[in-house]
Structures are given as structure tokens and as C-alpha cells.
Amino acid sequence: MTRIVIAGGGLSGVSLAAHLAVADHRHPVVVVDDGTRPIASRTWASWTNRPGLLDAAASRWFDRVRVHVNGETKVLRLGGYRYRVVHGADLADVVERLTRPLRHFTSLRGHVDRVQQDGVVVDGQHLRAKWVFDSVIGPETPPPVDASLAFRGWYVRSERAAFDAETPTLFDFRTAQVGGASFVYVLPFDAHHALVEHTSFVAAGTPEDAAAQEEALSEYLTEIVRTGGHEVERVEHSVLPLRARPTTRVNGSVLSIGAEGGLLKASTGFAYQRIQRDSAAIAESLRRSGHPFDLPEAPARFRMFDGVLLDVITRRPAQLERAFGALFRYRTAEPALRFLDEATSMPQEWRLFAAMPAATYLAAARQRR
Numbered sequence: 001m002t003r004i005v006i007a008g009g010g011l012s013g014v015s016l017a018a019h020l021a022v023a024d025h026r027h028p029v030v031v032v033d034d035g036t037r038p039i040a041s042r043t044w045a046s047w048t049n050r051p052g053l054l055d056a057a058a059s060r061w062f063d064r065v066r067v068h069v070n071g072e073t074k075v076l077r078l079g080g081y082r083y084r085v086v087h088g089a090d091l092a093d094v095v096e097r098l099t100r101p102l103r104h105f106t107s108l109r110g111h112v113d114r115v116q117q118d119g120v121v122v123d124g125q126h127l128r129a130k131w132v133f134d135s136v137i138g139p140e141t142p143p144p145v146d147a148s149l150a151f152r153g154w155y156v157r158s159e160r161a162a163f164d165a166e167t168p169t170l171f172d173f174r175t176a177q178v179g180g181a182s183f184v185y186v187l188p189f190d191a192h193h194a195l196v197e198h199t200s201f202v203a204a205g206t207p208e209d210a211a212a213q214e215e216a217l218s219e220y221l222t223e224i225v226r227t228g229g230h231e232v233e234r235v236e237h238s239v240l241p242l243r244a245r246p247t248t249r250v251n252g253s254v255l256s257i258g259a260e261g262g263l264l265k266a267s268t269g270f271a272y273q274r275i276q277r278d279s280a281a282i283a284e285s286l287r288r289s290g291h292p293f294d295l296p297e298a299p300a301r302f303r304m305f306d307g308v309l310l311d312v313i314t315r316r317p318a319q320l321e322r323a324f325g326a327l328f329r330y331r332t333a334e335p336a337l338r339f340l341d342e343a344t345s346m347p348q349e350w351r352l353f354a355a356m357p358a359a360t361y362l363a364a365a366r367q368r369r
């Protein structure tokens, strides 16, 4: 029997394992992870308008979001979408329930040194496989980085019942612009607890300014949220490379998945829902075509839009607030979320873009060609 190796048991690795577990195939599957980023300590938020295999892992579902843009606070319903929160420990439990009864699914603790055409090298040992799904090494020549998303999040406990437990804040521009276009994002867990994140789109190569992001967070909590005193229980921070151009995912028998496979949406840094869709498509390709490479591609214009937006906001940071204001100007957030999901038609896109400065974007699009 031919073996499948999944290199990395993070979000994309376990999501793919789960989708392969319910697909109709008998290939032995081995998930290899070295434990450097324990899944149990992670949290993902994302929006969706369709049921998914791993929905049971979501601990919260929201039907509205708050945005503060162009001097105005708005609470927007999500229409056909819902916004959900998944804790890594819950995701691992759900995946475990799907894979544990299957004797042909195993996990291996080990460091993937190398990915090659006939398998992977784990701690110096060759593990043979017909197909490798790689979320840790990535393609030899990834596309250029268009910008970086620098974020610093505090898991906060507030003295006062300061957070609206029913409404996440998708973006709030009342914050210092730290090295680039910046906003604050708030994911409430209850009235006293939330993840409060300062997020900046910065030009590629800009050094992280941790002190400035911390100051911005502190100011936001004191002056906007008015916690009346708070404690930072945990910190998360990262600088994600944003690439609008497509990644060459397939290399012979190796398919890059997750962030390494180019699944981070370049204009948002979100990947959770795209990874779920990709995992389902890989499993479906395997069932239908006998190999995992028959994957749908979103129309190329969406990558162009992402690239143009990144070009514009890294040169003129104030344009980010204007762009978000235009996308989220409707009664519900649904048109904007559908666009960010790459599920809009061209006429819908032109309506969304009508409130943006056409000359600025057209000039950036011409330069990008």
C-alpha cells in the first residue's frame, strides 16, 4: 500500500488528516510534527457561509462584527456568514476522534529535515511515501514577498466588564500607525477576557517594532476599551510574509499545503477557511482522480487585487482605512466577506470598488504588470 506523509501537524496538517480520514481511500497516512508550535496553544478565528467537517471544533459562533472606520463605529450583521473561533485543543480533539479509529492513520513526533520525491527525512531517517503534503519546508523558490503583516496580540483580563462578549471587533483604526497601515482587532471570550491584537501592514523587510505595538495596545485598552485596569495573561506575535503572486505548490509527488502552500490570503493574513476548503479539495481529488493534485484555482484577478492593495497601502498607509471603509460600507458585512472569500462576480466587485479612489488603484495595477 502506498503511504501518504503529512509534514507538519499544525492547522493545515491536521485539517488535511481529518479530510483524508473521511475520504474513501486506504492509503496509510502519517502526520509528522516536531512539537515546535503546539497546536493546543493556538486559536483561529474566521468567517464561513457553509458547513464544514471540523465545525464541531468551534467554541464560539458570532453573527455580527463591529468595525470602527472613518470616525464611525458600526455593528454589522454577517448575512449568510458566521464568524467562528476555534481553539487548537478542540481542533485536535475533533481530528483525533475522526482519525483514531482508523488503523492506517498514525502520528509521529519528529523533525522533518528534508522533503524529497520519495518521502521525507525525519531526524535523519528516511520515511518513504508516494505523496508528501508539506507544511514545513515549502517550495524551493517561493514568490516574492509583497508586504508583511506584523501583529502583536494580548490575551487580556480586564477589571471592568469592558468587552462586548457577543461582538468581535474586526478592525478599529483608532490606534497608532506603527510602521505602516495599522488597526486593532478584538476577539472577546467573555465580558472580562479578550484577545486584543495590534495589526500593521508593513513594507517587506521592515523590522518589528514590538515596543510601539505594545504602547498602542496599552493605549487602546486604557482609552478606547476603558478596562479600568487589566492584566496581560498571554502574548502572541508574528510577522507573516504576504505574497500575492501564486506559489508553485506541486513539485512531482510533493504538494505544499498551509501557509507554505500560499494559502494565506495576502490582503488579510487569514488562512483558516482557505485551508479547510483546500483540505476538502485534496481529499476529493484523491477520491475522484486517484491523485491529490486536481485542485480548483480561484480566478487570477483576486491575486491582482491583493497585490495592488498591498502596493497602495505600503506606499500610502492611510488608504487602508479608506479601502476597508469602502468594502464595509453596506448594511451587512456580507458583500465584503464574499469579496475577501474570492466568491464575488465582476459586477459585484466594480460596485465595491466604486467608493475607492480609482486613479490610485489603476496606477498601482499598471505598475504591477
Ligand SMILES: Cc1cc2nc3c(=O)[nH]c(=O)nc-3n(C[C@H](O)[C@H](O)[C@H](O)COP(=O)(O)OP(=O)(O)OC[C@H]3O[C@@H](n4cnc5c(N)ncnc54)[C@H](O)[C@@H]3O)c2cc1C
Residues within 6 Å of the ligand: 007, 008, 009, 010, 011, 012, 013, 032, 033, 034, 035, 036, 037, 038, 039, 043, 044, 045, 046, 110, 111, 112, 113, 135, 136, 236, 237, 238, 257, 258, 259, 260, 264, 269, 270, 271, 272, 273
Ligand atoms: C499567531 C498567528 C495567529 C493566526 N491567527 C489566524 C486566525 O485567527 N485566522 C486565520 O484564518 N489565520 C490565522 N493565522 C494564519 C494561519 O491560519 C496560520 O498561520 C496557520 O496556523 C497556518 O497553518 P499551517 O499548517 O501552514 O502552519 P502551522 O499551523 O504553524 O503548522 C506547522 C506545524 O509544523 C510543525 N513544524 C514546523 N517545522 C517542522 C519541522 N521541520 N518538522 C516537523 N514539524 C515541524 C509545527 O510544530 C506546527 O505544528 C495566524 C497565524 C499566526 C502566526
